[in-house]
Amino acid sequence: MTTPVNPTETSAWKELSAISSGFAPDLRGWFAQDEQRTSDLTFDAADLRVDMSKNLVTKEVMASLVKLADEVNLRERMDAMFAGERINVTENRSVLHTALRLPKDASLVVDGQDVVADVHEVLENVYAFARKVRSGEWVGVTGKPIETVVNIGIGGSDLGPVMAYEALKPYAKEGLSARYISNIDPTDAGEKTKDLDPETTLVIVASKTFTTLETLTNARVVREWLLSGLEESGALEGKTREEAVRKHFIAVSTALDKVEAFGIDPKNAFGFWDWVGGRYSVDSAVGTSLAIVLGPEVFEDFLAGFHAMDEHFRTTPWEENVPALMGLLNVWYTNFLGAHTHAVLPYSQFLHRFPAYLQQLTMESNGKRVTWEGEAVSYQTGEVFWGEPGTNGQHAFYQLIHQGTRLIPADFIAFANPAWPLKDGEADMHELFLGNFFAQTKALAFGKTEAEVRAEGTAEAVVPARIFEGNKPSTSIMAPALTPSVLGQLIALYEHITFTQGIVWGIDSFDQWGVELGKVLAIELTPAVAGDREVLEKQDQSTQSLISYYLEHREK
Numbered sequence: 001m002t003t004p005v006n007p008t009e010t011s012a013w014k015e016l017s018a019i020s021s022g023f024a025p026d027l028r029g030w031f032a033q034d035e036q037r038t039s040d041l042t043f044d045a046a047d048l049r050v051d052m053s054k055n056l057v058t059k060e061v062m063a064s065l066v067k068l069a070d071e072v073n074l075r076e077r078m079d080a081m082f083a084g085e086r087i088n089v090t091e092n093r094s095v096l097h098t099a100l101r102l103p104k105d106a107s108l109v110v111d112g113q114d115v116v117a118d119v120h121e122v123l124e125n126v127y128a129f130a131r132k133v134r135s136g137e138w139v140g141v142t143g144k145p146i147e148t149v150v151n152i153g154i155g156g157s158d159l160g161p162v163m164a165y166e167a168l169k170p171y172a173k174e175g176l177s178a179r180y181i182s183n184i185d186p187t188d189a190g191e192k193t194k195d196l197d198p199e200t201t202l203v204i205v206a207s208k209t210f211t212t213l214e215t216l217t218n219a220r221v222v223r224e225w226l227l228s229g230l231e232e233s234g235a236l237e238g239k240t241r242e243e244a245v246r247k248h249f250i251a252v253s254t255a256l257d258k259v260e261a262f263g264i265d266p267k268n269a270f271g272f273w274d275w276v277g278g279r280y281s282v283d284s285a286v287g288t289s290l291a292i293v294l295g296p297e298v299f300e301d302f303l304a305g306f307h308a309m310d311e312h313f314r315t316t317p318w319e320e321n322v323p324a325l326m327g328l329l330n331v332w333y334t335n336f337l338g339a340h341t342h343a344v345l346p347y348s349q350f351l352h353r354f355p356a357y358l359q360q361l362t363m364e365s366n367g368k369r370v371t372w373e374g375e376a377v378s379y380q381t382g383e384v385f386w387g388e389p390g391t392n393g394q395h396a397f398y399q400l401i402h403q404g405t406r407l408i409p410a411d412f413i414a415f416a417n418p419a420w421p422l423k424d425g426e427a428d429m430h431e432l433f434l435g436n437f438f439a440q441t442k443a444l445a446f447g448k449t450e451a452e453v454r455a456e457g458t459a460e461a462v463v464p465a466r467i468f469e470g471n472k473p474s475t476s477i478m479a480p481a482l483t484p485s486v487l488g489q490l491i492a493l494y495e496h497i498t499f500t501q502g503i504v505w506g507i508d509s510f511d512q513w514g515v516e517l518g519k520v521l522a523i524e525l526t527p528a529v530a531g532d533r534e535v536l537e538k539q540d541q542s543t544q545s546l547i548s549y550y551l552e553h554r555e556k
């Protein structure tokens, strides 16, 4: 991987700096003066229609952003990623999540190995297993078919699958459902298993490393719950605990040796590779819960959606390249207009976990303070991603977006067709819902002037509070419906947005060293929490005081 370009030394960065000083956005004026604005700033990417016209940009800004992409060698870096070069420099790994969705007849040889053949071999095994569970051929240790799939994982081994399961619930097979356990808070495993029947439960232990404390602890706890449940009801009579584990536990991991040591039959362990980052893995065997509950055909459509967006990103000039442009817009807001956060507002209840999913994707990827060569950066990186589905957000935090003092670029996502077509009398609920979607971006962009407020005859003292400044930026993303393919497209869109930003910032978007220190300290500290005075006394005064409070109040 070549040396990162310092973006602040490019001529595009200098142009953007100059434009941004004294920049006075005027969406009302810009729309009035330019009838082509929306058509010039609306793009199609696979099935997505993306309207960027309500962003705080002029043609000049867009041209400089595109120039920035060239000056930081975005194309060269993108080609390197797709070709399997080791662009994850700090871990010396290729970054090949895009290979997970290449069609079967494609080929990509990396280090002498055709990774596409490997990917499809695993996919076929996952699909074959999924078909057995779905048909009832795969039964638990007492001969009953599976009704609930419990995925135990955390981070990328949880957020992607649970988000996609929630998003695609209408595709779930009747009589089959999934649950997701992630937190080491015992509440999570306790609540998610309390009404389950061990005889009809299949557990997937999903962990790339098979060492993650939360996942292995939860896996052991759920294994014990399942075995003691079977024993207490007498269902295990004549069978061994080992047989039960082999019928009720499968795994997804890159560490197949560790899987076997847990008691899982290696035949039922689905692998992936170190070139798939956890947060980029929902389209690998990490999606096994989806393949089982939603079905292999749905999973194939999901992968095809990712691939369609990959192709758009790989082949479209920057001027019309949706992920690249959205990533560049985020750079504009972060580095030139002072935005710190970015809202993602899906007008789809089924996407209620999408913002949480994006938090790991974007923040674990781009929350970095050194370049991939270890130089401290002199500019901001990363954005705080957050959001909730509309219209719930409207009644909670939109006030701050509309009238607060902060600049919050927002992505609005909606679908032409509802997943649940319901009527309220004669009124189509989806129309009411989308009326809100269209109204919000309009209100944010164009606001309400003092004259418009006064024209309503509002009391003098209240006038300032009722003014909406406008010029609050948003991007609207629409698609015909939330299908498996469209969901894949949306995820790949944000993967490539994240990539674009990472390249501009010259950082390694594929490592996550920042989560390691806390993990190590948790292991070191836990004996003190269990009462070890010697370990307690070695801690700093605040940590000692907090643990002492815990020890005084914990009832055992």
Ligand code: F6P
Pocket (backbone or CB within 6 Å): 153, 154, 155, 156, 157, 206, 207, 208, 209, 210, 211, 212, 215, 277, 278, 279, 364, 512, 515
């Ligand atoms: O600690 C962060 C992290 O490494 C994530 O990047 C990853 O998705 C998660 O932990 C889970 O890791 P694993 O799949 O190895 O259990």
